Amino acid sequence: MAFGKYKEVMALKAKDAKVTGVAQDGGVVTTVLCYALEQGIIDGALLAAKSETPWLPKPVVATTKEQIIAAAGTKYTISPNMSAIKSAAREYALDKIAIVGTPCQIYAARKMQLYPFGARHIADKIALTVGIFCTENFSYAGLKTVIEDHCKVPIESVRKMEIGKGKFSIKGAKDVAIPIKETHKYEQDGCHVCSDLTAE
Ligand SMILES: Cc1cc2nc3c(=O)[nH]c(=O)nc-3n(C[C@H](O)[C@H](O)[C@H](O)COP(=O)(O)OP(=O)(O)OC[C@H]3O[C@@H](n4cnc5c(N)ncnc54)[C@H](O)[C@@H]3O)c2cc1C
Ligand code: SF4
Structure with a gap:
């Protein structure tokens, strides 16, 4: 990197x-x-x-x-x-x-x-x-869809979210990890052309 x-x-x-x-x-x-x-x-x-x-x-x-x-x-x-x-x-x-x-x-x-x-x-x-390092971000509606439709947990039950090792993971009432590629379509378009991931 x-x-x-x-x-x-x-x-x-x-x-x-x-x-x-x-x-x-x-x-x-x-x-x-x-x-x-x-x-x-x-x-x-x-x-x-x-x-x-x-x-x-x-x-x-x-x-x-x-x-x-x-x-x-x-x-x-x-x-x-x-x-x-x-x-x-x-x-x-x-x-x-x-x-x-x-x-x-x-x-x-x-x-x-x-x-x-x-x-x-x-x-x-x-x-x-x-x-802070950043490789993507989501609209709130996109984030909610990832959590509720893909991870299948209510957003209010989530205690922590993480991205790493090719996974989007949540911890809370239920721990779930999904492949990060499932979340790509919910990212902001601008993130796909972002040239600074480290705030250099
Ligand atoms: C959208 C996003 C994507 C990220 N992607 C990566 C990544 O791909 N790889 C990686 O290594 N790190 C990534 N990070 C950074 C990582 O999640 C941590 O913020 C960083 O490692 C610092 O950890 P810390 O324990 O020192 O932060 P903490 O001590 O927990 O502090 C985090 C600070 O960030 C602020 N913050 C939280 N959310 C946001 C937000 N949405 N916008 C602006 N400020 C915010 C908080 O108010 C707090 O001051 C990302 C962060 C964000 C917000
Ligand atoms: S444009 Fe770049 S820095 Fe901004 S949220 Fe998207 S990936 Fe992160």
Whole structure:
């Protein structure tokens, strides 16, 4: 796999049980954000939080460690985290904003920094970007179809979803894994021409 330009590659795992209990993988994203908040590197972060609808994320401005931990875990559908940036800068009056996003979202943040059209006094508040690896994403309707029609479980009974080793897997009331190729037709069209899988 092409990682793009990098200084160092490390595989890490968080130690805090509060983080490892809810994080998707090693909990590195959540731990880095909590550290950055504690150290004053950031004063808030744009994240994909849980909403009232099972597995439909909502972009949030998290300003406490508790809110950052509560937003951990991957939601395999679109969460337009960047849409919360104006609110973070203007309503929350944050000066040092972190953004967690898929590579296409980090691309949007970089474009905003480069050419802050309509984003004056906002783009300059971006203090940290954390790009998560991403090879595909689904519309919410597509995700629901994968879970309810292909995995044959109600979406509200799912505790965790994962993609890896050629499978789409869910854990919850029932553990199910289906071949990833069954899910391809539910991916966003744009993902099929995406050229940045690592937020390089
Ligand atoms: C749609 C999607 C596809 C992915 N595909 C791959 C892949 O093919 N291979 C791979 O190695 N990794 C993939 N990942 C990344 C992986 O799932 C983990 O996010 C990553 O390994 C970090 O793990 P962690 O335990 O450090 O994250 P955590 O500490 O659990 O933090 C995850 C962070 O991501 C944010 N987040 C969750 N869902 C979304 C979303 N939909 N949009 C934007 N932000 C979100 C959360 O708010 C949280 O801050 C994908 C992530 C997403 C969202
Ligand atoms: S595959 Fe590319 S376009 Fe699709 S969600 Fe991930 S980063 Fe965005």
